[in-house]
Amino acid sequence: MAKARKKTNGTKAKSNGGQPVRLPIHAKGKRAGFYRDPANDQIFSFIIMLTQELSVAMDRIETIERLLDKNGVVRRKDIEAYRPGDAEETERTARRDAYIGRVFQILHEEAEKLEAGH
Amino acid sequence: MDAHANIKNVGRMLDSTHDEVHRQRFVSVLRKKVLVDFAKDMKTVYEKKVAGRHKRRTGKAPKDAREIRRAMLHEPVFEAWSSLRYNAQYMTWWSVQPAVERQLPELIQAAKDAHLANPAGGSLELDNKLHIPGYVSQLDVHQMPGCFQTEFTKDDVAQGAVYFYGTTVFSGGLAHRRGNKGSVGQTIAQYLKHKGFKPKRILDMGCTAGSNTMPYKEIFPQAEVHGIDVGAPCLRFGHARAEAEGHAIHFSQQSAEKTNFPDNYFDLITSSFFFHELSVPATRNVLKECHRILKPGGLVLHMELPPSALTDAYYNFYLDWDAFYNNEPHYEAFRNLDFPKTLVEAGFKKKDLEMIRIPNYATTKPEEFKAVVEGRGQTARRDHGGGAVWFTFGGWKR
């Protein structure tokens, strides 16, 4: 070893007095834009975030349905604790895949037409 | 499994809520759609429309990545694809941050416990005076808010945790990478083992949370394995995880441009996804430092994306996207370097250089892997981004 092992945990930051840490949401550096009008970039972000939230809601509904099928009742804590097994995860992933494909169908459309020789 | 029953493994602690789990899964699938399905659509539009238009206008097909970029910049497919990819990047980190925030005190405690008990016998050496190079401190690389080095509280591991769990989400939808942390380290170590090379002392540069460092200790258990990085929260996390999993690895906070290791020290020096984040002068410094601390007879073998000289113009355009939009401004300049020349300038001899494409070990049939090792033909795989094959470069010191 290059140096003897030191039992230090050297740290730059001070303790924040037990306050919960809030991690930053935005990265340092310029926010990228792809559209001529930056408002479109914002709208795109809104849409993709909403797409995600709907997917999460569908997963929650699916959890509830599965719990109902199995137990006939649902309790909040069972929903919270529910984690899909591998086979179910594969099904859910296929559903998410198709769902994203539908939401962003237009992205695929141009390529499809070009492939078909239009 | 865990070497020490009393310490919790920081790598298996993230306790996301039901909805957080499904937010993470969505991002994994979204990334796969973007990188596989929609990327194919974008390429089709380029080949069947944009390239031809450019040729009609200028008489020639676009000659390089920059020209393709200019021709694509305001194509709706590029705008939308880029928007998806860019947002998916942010969403990756956002999908794990709330759970990391909630659990931070526990994660820090687990890391401290691991450090005190140190059951596997590795080490952690931090240097809070270390100067963080500008290419790390000025931008949040990969759009990860807080980057690798920011500490939000005492003994912080947050950024290590965000990186570790975030990268699981990041590649969770890609078949080659799923559930397989450390696939680059595993692939290079297996390659060298198949070759009969048995390094006794190994260094992984820019090891972050040590995911690609651990396989070296697993595959060469007798070796002394070191990992260096400039980011303390990542090193604490990596050390704690390695200890919990029973791997004695020596982590230290230092810059790869100038380490405290003696001359002629290592048999193997490696890295993964590291160089493209350095400025070009730093790349040169690091390669020189590699040559200095490498033993005669030793090997340097770094994994990176291939230089642009070895890939076609469209692929270069596709890979260089990160340089423009992923806070990795040096990526393009790095890939445009003359790799052999740069290595020779760092002290390696031309005849001792290595540039090897190694198929990902865990997802490659043993015969194919062996064929590559034995030099019976190169692998036909070309998907570097998705991890079907890893490009490596370096050389021997004689």
Ligand SMILES: C[S@@+](CC[C@H](N)C(=O)[O-])C[C@H]1O[C@@H](n2cnc3c(N)ncnc32)[C@H](O)[C@@H]1O
């Ligand atoms: C993308 S990450 C590498 C990922 C890691 N090898 C893995 O496979 O998980 C790049 C890392 O390099 C580190 N780094 C950047 N400049 C460095 C330097 N000069 N010396 C050491 N580490 C550095 C960063 O802190 C970051 O953790």
